[in-house]
Amino acid sequence: MAMGDIAFNLLIFFVILARANDDSHLQWTPSRVENLQTAGHSVISVLIDKDSKLYLNGQQVGISELSNLIEDLIPENPSEDERTVLLKVHQETLAQRFEPVIEAVSEAGGKLVHIVEEEKN
Amino acid sequence: MRGRRTRVLVEPPSHATGDIAFNLIVFFLVCASIQPDSGRPQTLPSAETVEENQQQDNIEVAMKRTAVLLNGEALPESQWSQLPKRLKSLLSGRSKPEDRIVVVKSDKDTPYHHWIHITSVIEDAGGVVTLQLEEEREVQVP
Numbered sequence: 001m002a003m004g005d006i007a008f009n010l011l012i013f014f015v016i017l018a019r020a021n022d023d024s025h026l027q028w029t030p031s032r033v034e035n036l037q038t039a040g041h042s043v044i045s046v047l048i049d050k051d052s053k054l055y056l057n058g059q060q061v062g063i064s065e066l067s068n069l070i071e072d073l074i075p076e077n078p079s080e081d082e083r084t085v086l087l088k089v090h091q092e093t094l095a096q097r098f099e100p101v102i103e104a105v106s107e108a109g110g111k112l113v114h115i116v117e118e119e120k121n
Numbered sequence: 122m123r124g125r126r127t128r129v130l131v132e133p134p135s136h137a138t139g140d141i142a143f144n145l146i147v148f149f150l151v152c153a154s155i156q157p158d159s160g161r162p163q164t165l166p167s168a169e170t171v172e173e174n175q176q177q178d179n180i181e182v183a184m185k186r187t188a189v190l191l192n193g194e195a196l197p198e199s200q201w202s203q204l205p206k207r208l209k210s211l212l213s214g215r216s217k218p219e220d221r222i223v224v225v226k227s228d229k230d231t232p233y234h235h236w237i238h239i240t241s242v243i244e245d246a247g248g249v250v251t252l253q254l255e256e257e258r259e260v261q262v263p
Contacts, residue, residue: 004139031234039160089233096229115160
């Protein structure tokens with residue numbers, strides 16, 4: 001019985017630890033678009049939340065450092081998946097905020113995938 | 122002769138509850154982690170490609186907060202359904218990717234849902250989206 005409890009507590013510990021690099025706790029509403037594809041899995045996720053704050057893999061960052069930070073996360077001779085940057089932008093974010101982010105991802109050599117929801121007709 | 126009664130509902134042993142909970146958590150964690158996101162990939166051409174191509178007549182889409190200008194002609198939100206058809210006719214006959222560049226300029230107050238909708242329409246029509254960003258310049262006033 002004690003073994004089960006130890007394993008359970010270890011699992012909770014690692015789940016909480018993993019959430020430090022996770023952006024699921026951030027608040028944003030995705031836009032709705034037609035003709036979507038599966039985004040696949042990526043280790044790089046950039047998010048602009050409803051307060052227009054910018055996050056890289058769940059950590060708040062500034063726009064000026066974004067390009068370099070993404071470059072550091074992309075390994076040398078990357079595969080398509082390793083270059084993929086998931087971009088999650090709150091639907092009401094304005095162009096003056098999200099366009100420099102797109103530019104920074106592009107500069108860093110990332111393959112941009114906009115995370116959105118399927119619009120059903 | 123009395124037939125044997127089979128018990129359909131059997132309670133799991135109470136000492137196994139922890140193990141069952143553990144396995145259920147692992148199961149749901151695995152399910153959640155393999156759930157892929159859906160999205161739209163976007164390839165933006167490098168600035169050099171666009172500069173080389175600037176002599177040619179690129180299609181230009183300007184986005185305002187509630188309207189879109191296609192080569193300078195305003196399309197209010199009510200006419201956006203015409204946009205795919207008009208873009209396809211403008212892009213017809215342009216086979217090379219560098220000829221299919223559509224320069225997208227956005228006002229500062231263009232919301233993302235509006236921007237992603239229009240750029241998706243451009244890509245679905247066969248255009249290659251290129252962003253034209255305003256350069257920030259520092260002007261020193263004497």
